[in-house]
Amino acid sequence: MTFWRYSSGMSEKTRRATIYLDSELHRALRLKAADTEYSISELVNEAVRESLSEDADDLAVFDERAHEPSLTFEAVVKDLRRRGRL
Numbered sequence: 001m002t003f004w005r006y007s008s009g010m011s012e013k014t015r016r017a018t019i020y021l022d023s024e025l026h027r028a029l030r031l032k033a034a035d036t037e038y039s040i041s042e043l044v045n046e047a048v049r050e051s052l053s054e055d056a057d058d059l060a061v062f063d064e065r066a067h068e069p070s071l072t073f074e075a076v077v078k079d080l081r082r083r084g085r086l
Helices: 023-035 040-062 073-082
Strands: none
Touching: 023 040
8 A cells, every 4th residue: 555644644635524434444443553653544545545546547447448349248259159268
């Protein structure tokens, strides 16, 4: 994970939010925070950032492939059989 740290705790760019975590997830975050140099907020921020980044990557790929021809299921199966994959 690549963490984005603020040098003096909270910055003007941070916003407070109330979230509700499963008790086991909260315990795991507390333990991870205690075991690392990161706060629970930093761990959660990084996990959300990473998840949103994956979504953005997926959307970019969809945009890149938007103009590719569509294939029917039957055509895909036929091609796989022709190539000995099925």
